[in-house]
Amino acid sequence: MEKVQNNKAWFLVLPVLILVAFSAVIPLMTVVNYAFNDTFGNNQFFWNGLGWFEEMVQSSRLHAALGRQVMFTGIILAIEVPLGIFVALNMPKKGFWASLCLVLMALPLLIPFNVVGTIWQIFCRVDIGLLGRSLAALGVDYNYTNDPFDAWVTVIVMDVWHWTSLVALLCYAGLRSIPEPYYQAARIDQASRWSIFRYIELPKMSGVLLIAVLLRFMDSFMIYTEPFVVTGGGPGNSTTFLSIDLVKMAIGQFDLGPAAAFSLMYFLVILLVSWVFYTVMTHIDTQEYR
Amino acid sequence: MAKITLSSLAHSYMPNASHASDFALKEMDHVWQDGGAYALLGASGCGKTTLLNIISGLLKPSHGRVLFGDTDVTDRPADKRNIAQVFQFPVVYDTMTVRENLAFPLKNRGVAAAEIQSRVGLIAQMIGLETALDRKARGLSADIKQKISLGRGMVREDVNAILFDEPLTVIDPHMKWELRTQLKALHREFGHTMIYVTHDQTEALTFADTVVMLHEGRVVQVGTPEQLFETPAHTHVGYFIGSPGMNLIDAKIAGNQAIVGGHVIPLAGHYGELSGRTQIGIRPEYTQLTSGHGVPVRIRRVEDVGRRRIVRAEITNVALNVILPEGCPLDSTMTHVHFAPEKINVYADDWRVQGGAV
Numbered sequence: 001m002e003k004v005q006n007n008k009a010w011f012l013v014l015p016v017l018i019l020v021a022f023s024a025v026i027p028l029m030t031v032v033n034y035a036f037n038d039t040f041g042n043n044q045f046f047w048n049g050l051g052w053f054e055e056m057v058q059s060s061r062l063h064a065a066l067g068r069q070v071m072f073t074g075i076i077l078a079i080e081v082p083l084g085i086f087v088a089l090n091m092p093k094k095g096f097w098a099s100l101c102l103v104l105m106a107l108p109l110l111i112p113f114n115v116v117g118t119i120w121q122i123f124c125r126v127d128i129g130l131l132g133r134s135l136a137a138l139g140v141d142y143n144y145t146n147d148p149f150d151a152w153v154t155v156i157v158m159d160v161w162h163w164t165s166l167v168a169l170l171c172y173a174g175l176r177s178i179p180e181p182y183y184q185a186a187r188i189d190q191a192s193r194w195s196i197f198r199y200i201e202l203p204k205m206s207g208v209l210l211i212a213v214l215l216r217f218m219d220s221f222m223i224y225t226e227p228f229v230v231t232g233g234g235p236g237n238s239t240t241f242l243s244i245d246l247v248k249m250a251i252g253q254f255d256l257g258p259a260a261a262f263s264l265m266y267f268l269v270i271l272l273v274s275w276v277f278y279t280v281m282t283h284i285d286t287q288e289y290r
Numbered sequence: 291m292a293k294i295t296l297s298s299l300a301h302s303y304m305p306n307a308s309h310a311s312d313f314a315l316k317e318m319d320h321v322w323q324d325g326g327a328y329a330l331l332g333a334s335g336c337g338k339t340t341l342l343n344i345i346s347g348l349l350k351p352s353h354g355r356v357l358f359g360d361t362d363v364t365d366r367p368a369d370k371r372n373i374a375q376v377f378q379f380p381v382v383y384d385t386m387t388v389r390e391n392l393a394f395p396l397k398n399r400g401v402a403a404a405e406i407q408s409r410v411g412l413i414a415q416m417i418g419l420e421t422a423l424d425r426k427a428r429g430l431s432a433d434i435k436q437k438i439s440l441g442r443g444m445v446r447e448d449v450n451a452i453l454f455d456e457p458l459t460v461i462d463p464h465m466k467w468e469l470r471t472q473l474k475a476l477h478r479e480f481g482h483t484m485i486y487v488t489h490d491q492t493e494a495l496t497f498a499d500t501v502v503m504l505h506e507g508r509v510v511q512v513g514t515p516e517q518l519f520e521t522p523a524h525t526h527v528g529y530f531i532g533s534p535g536m537n538l539i540d541a542k543i544a545g546n547q548a549i550v551g552g553h554v555i556p557l558a559g560h561y562g563e564l565s566g567r568t569q570i571g572i573r574p575e576y577t578q579l580t581s582g583h584g585v586p587v588r589i590r591r592v593e594d595v596g597r598r599r600i601v602r603a604e605i606t607n608v609a610l611n612v613i614l615p616e617g618c619p620l621d622s623t624m625t626h627v628h629f630a631p632e633k634i635n636v637y638a639d640d641w642r643v644q645g646g647a648v
Binding site for chain 2: 179181182184185187188189190191192195199200203204
């Protein structure tokens with residue numbers, strides 16, 4: 001039978017194309033427009049080529065923000081991933097306590113970002129916050145509003161509190177999917193606790209762990225709300241991460257050209273890293289099912 | 291190596307078991323002789339795996355003791371019992387190579403490197419994986435992974451016993467035959483005690499010298515494959531073993547006669563007064579269709595299964611299977627069925643009754 005060729009069905013895709021264009025492509029093109037042009041207002045644009053990009057690539061302000069960002073993401077990954085695995089390994093396997101743990105651990109994930117920021121902003125205040133006052137009472141010299149180190153500690157502890165559960169819950173799901181005979185075989189083989197972790201649990205968790213790392217990387221690399229609420233990027237610029245700096249530049253100083261160029265590069269970096277993760281993940285999958 | 295004794299062993303998964311139905315394993319006393327090849331046969335859920343896990347120490351029995359030789363090992367965990375166990379589904383360490391997988395149990399016990407190498411080489415040859423030794427286990431197919439599991443179970447020379455928990459479930463049929471033959475050869479060579487759990491009677495009967503038949507958590511018969519076939523101690527054994535299983539017909543037993551629906555069937559032995567439900571059991575293999583001699587029968591259909599035909603019939607409204615050997619004629623004059631008297635087993639409340647001399 002002759003197959004009827006009718007491409008009119010493509011028109012059914014039109015609504016989604018319009019929607020995406022309206023909500024994503026056109027706004028993004030505005031950013032692209034600003035990135036390659038200069039304006040003195042009055043809706044008049046002058047072609048600037050790669051000028052803004054060159055300026056941004058050489059900007060020491062951006063370098064510093066990028067450095068802080070990389071350091072922040074590195075530190076929280078280095079804490080949250082091992083801690084999440086550790087928590088998952090020690091969670092109860094079933095019954096009432098397992099359910100209770102799951103609910104308690106899911107709680108921080110359900111709190112809106114600005115509320116998390118507000119909670120910690122108040123919790124850590126030296127004058128009225130429980131933690132801040134307690135530390136002061138113990139004689140610890142702690143003040144996140146004027147000590148960069150204290151500000152960093154606060155922002156990192158907050159992120160660990162907020163997001164370690166995500167890593168732990170994902171790892172827990174991975175651990176629960178390991179069939180019991182693996183542990184039984186390991187006991188019969190006289191495997192040590194470390195061997196069981198190294199040769200059974202870690203390999204079986206590697207898939208979810210990669211997803212956890214990817215999610216935590218992306219989220220922390222664009223973190224904005226919580227440090228903005230707690231420290232506002234200060235003291236000085238010490239906790240001004242990329243997105244805080246970007247917003248300052250775009251909306252605070254109204255330097256739309258450099259900010260647009262900056263945000264495009266920012267976008268490309270996240271895209272690149274995500275692509276690398278994706279490739280690594282699919283590579284592991286194909287190895288599995290070869 | 292040592293003989294394994296189960297002494298008044300019983301197990302319940304419930305904390306306060308009192309009623310018989312609370313027990314996954316009912317009380318049993320059994321000795322697994324050193325160097326024996328045993329099959330643990332039974333339907334799914336009858337307690338086979340529970341019993342196996344108790345022997346290997348993965349599970350602590352709620353009642354009774356387990357002895358290896360004269361040593362009580364009931365409280366010893368699996369890693370202190372020096373036992374090997376192969377599971378139903380392949381368990382391999384994904385990130386290790388095949389060689390590392392095979393060497394793992396030896397390495398953990400601190401065996402010398404040279405010794406490890408020679409054992410691994412030997413086992414790899416036996417399971418046919420010498421060429422794949424340096425491949426990662428992750429990408430291998432299920433049956434190769436299961437071969438690795440089998441190999442890991444056999445790599446230690448000094449184990450007390452090797453336990454197999456339906457190890458050939460995931461293996462292709464032609465490979466099953468080959469692996470079973472290898473296991474058997476291995477048993478002859480090293481003389482390990484082997485306990486092989488299965489619900490497949492062919493597997494059990496070809497592998498084992500002694501078959502232990504479990505039914506609802508109870509050992510119903512221990513014997514050679516022949517004994518299980520000829521004189522099943524329990525109706526369930528008769529029904530479970532054989533294809534199709536034993537015919538079981540409700541009958542009144544009087545002396546050396548069984549009466550089925552008013553027809554008299556002669557028996558080879560003399561039976562006293564029997565209580566409860568009385569049945570006779572006769573294998574389809576020992577049932578013969580005749581033209582006029584024996585009990586009237588109604589034939590429902592005939593199934594040709596290649597070398598023989600299975601006749602599905604009915605006597606006094608009870609289903610009856612008859613096996614016709616190859617070349618045996620079948621025509622419309624065959625209206626009766628004859629049972630070889632010496633092949634009839636008599637059961638009272640499902641347990642076999644031994645007949646006395648006539």
